[in-house]
Amino acid sequence: MASRDAAGGDHRRRASLEVLRAEAGDERATVVLERCLDGQDPWDFMEELPSVDELVVLTLRAETIGEMGGTRPGPEVDYRILRQIALAYPELTVTVWQLIGRLGGERRSA
Numbered sequence: 001m002a003s004r005d006a007a008g009g010d011h012r013r014r015a016s017l018e019v020l021r022a023e024a025g026d027e028r029a030t031v032v033l034e035r036c037l038d039g040q041d042p043w044d045f046m047e048e049l050p051s052v053d054e055l056v057v058l059t060l061r062a063e064t065i066g067e068m069g070g071t072r073p074g075p076e077v078d079y080r081i082l083r084q085i086a087l088a089y090p091e092l093t094v095t096v097w098q099l100i101g102r103l104g105g106e107r108r109s110a
Contacts (some may be wrong), residue, residue, distance in 0.1 A: 014060070017089050024055035053095040060085045078103065 014020070028049060035045055050058065064081045065073060073081065079100060086096040 017091055020056045021052050024052045028052060028055060053092055057085055057092055057095050057099055
């Protein structure tokens with residue numbers, strides 16, 4: 001059963017956080033492997049890669065934006081999307097707030 005979320009989209013039941021983290025970890029490991037195979041030193045790029053939890057939040061955010069038609073949301077809607085993720089997955093709350101802070105800073109400097 002789907003219900004309306006605060007961003008105006010349908011909030012469907014998603015995979016468990018454990019599954020989402022495993023998928024994000026696999027994706028991150030693939031990026032690391034590709035960059036290493038390309039001759040890059042992990043010491044030079046590991047800190048710039050998003051964490052597993054950041055990848056989970058960004059993936060959930062992208063899915064929600066896709067469900068809303070794919071148009072990049074304004075700051076208020078984006079904030080509500082991220083808050084909904086924190087509400088749906090409380091273990092991601094710290095990561096969500098960190099991303100809200102970073103995204104807010106990017107918007108101000110743009």
